[in-house]
Amino acid sequence: MSVTGRFSRTFLQLASTALLAGWLPIAQSExxxxxxxxxxxxxxxxxxxxxxxxxxxxxxxxxxxxxxxxxxxxxxxxxxxxxxxxxxxxxxxxxxxxxxxxxxxxxxxxxxxxxxEEEVYVALNKPDRDQSFFDAIASRSIVAMSGYHYGFADRETDPDVLRQNFRIEFSDNHNRSLRLIKADRPSLAEVAIINRSYLRDILAENDVCRSQLLISDKPDQRxxxxxxxxxxxxxxxxxxxxxxxxxxxxxxxxxxxxxxxxxxxxxxxxxxxxxxxxx
Missing domain, CATH: 3.40.190.10 (Periplasmic binding protein-like II)
Known part of the structure; x- marks a missing residue:
């Protein structure tokens, strides 16, 4: 065997021993x-x-x-x-x-x-409405995000069960929910449920929107x-x-x-x- 061959074999033997001993540096996996x-x-x-x-x-x-x-x-x-x-x-x-x-x-x-975080009730702001509008939330027509858990419904998410117990419209984003409220169609949606931080962002960017909406003081859930x-x-x-x-x-x-x-x-x-x- 050549000198180079003997050196390579010796190095491999030493490396194997070092690995078994646990002291040879090994690259850290991702x-x-x-x-x-x-x-x-x-x-x-x-x-x-x-x-x-x-x-x-x-x-x-x-x-x-x-x-x-x-x-x-x-x-x-x-x-x-x-x-x-x-x-x-x-x-x-x-x-x-x-x-x-x-x-x-x-x-x-x-x-x-x-x-x-928390979610609040949002309705169209009208002269005859105040916080008492949200007292009997189950009697209102509601627009809610599909698949979300809500306090008013005891966190039920099954759409069939929700439709049996409430007048409810399902949405896939909060912007659509707010548009339905602003459209002033009580038979379809009187109250939307929006998380507080999202609503804060919308209102910060749009003063007109702020004046259009009545927002509950009490959350649906926290x-x-x-x-x-x-x-x-x-x-x-x-x-x-x-x-x-x-x-x-x-x-x-x-x-x-x-x-x-x-x-x-x-x-x-x-x-x-x-x-x-x-x-």
Whole structure:
């Protein structure tokens, strides 16, 4: 055997021994996480290219910037389909979900709250209307987002059940819901249900719209949003919380939340520490 051959063989033997001993440097593998997302502006504003904008889009960018080995991919689902896609393993994690939205009875691990939001009733502003207009909401004709959970309906999402119990029209976006309200067709839609942060953005850009609308003081529901992951998943809700922790600790996450007119839960850093994520 040549000198070169003996050297190559010796090097390979040494490398094998080193690998077994655990001290030879090995390139760190990339962490790939698939996030489920559906249109839920301004938390997740899904554009025509299915790339999320809003808080979720900003948060994905910030997480990947904070973790060099992280690759976050988005799986586009829908409010109705998200549970089937979750159970089929089409995504690992879904962010900004309430435990009350059908997750507590599923094989899922649920994080502590990371976001707070609420939905309010919106009607056309007329001289004879005040806050009492919303007192008997079940008697009004309602336009609501298909697949969303609402407090007035005890979080029921089945359209047939909802039609049996309410005069309800389904919409696929808030802009359409507001247009139906402004059209002043009481037989079709007297009240829309809109999340507070989205409505705040619309009103900030349009003073005319603000004067046209009557907005309830009391919300339909106020919810705490969390991370949902599979119990035996490749990536868990707890894994995502570990990745999120540096952004919470340095204030970056709070800046993104406030940018989109949303709210943080009280004492979020303290909650993280109590659940094993040191500050």
């Amino acid at each position: 962490t790939v996480i698939t996030l489920g997302a559906y249109h839920f502006p301004p938390i997740a504003d899904m554009g025509s290219n299915q790339k999320p904008k809003g808080l979720l889009g900003d948060l994905i960018t910030a997480l990947e910037a904070a973790h060099d080995d992280l690759d976050i991919r988005v799986f586009h689902t829908s409010p109705k389909r998200r549970y089937l896609d979750f159970e089929a393993g089409r995504y690992d994690i879904i962010l900004f979900e309430s435990a009350d939205w059908g997750w507590s009875d599923r094989d899922a691990l649920i994080s502590q709250p990371i976001l707070v 919810y705490q949003l969390r991370v949902i992951g599979r119990k035996e998943g490749r990536v868990t809700a707890d894994d995502l919380m570990r990745l999120l922790h540096p952004l919470i600790a340095n204030g970056s996450y709070a800046e993104l939340v406030h940018k989109w007119g949303l709210q943080l839960p009280d004492n979020l850093p303290a909650q993280l520490a109590a659940n094993g994520h040191p500050e």
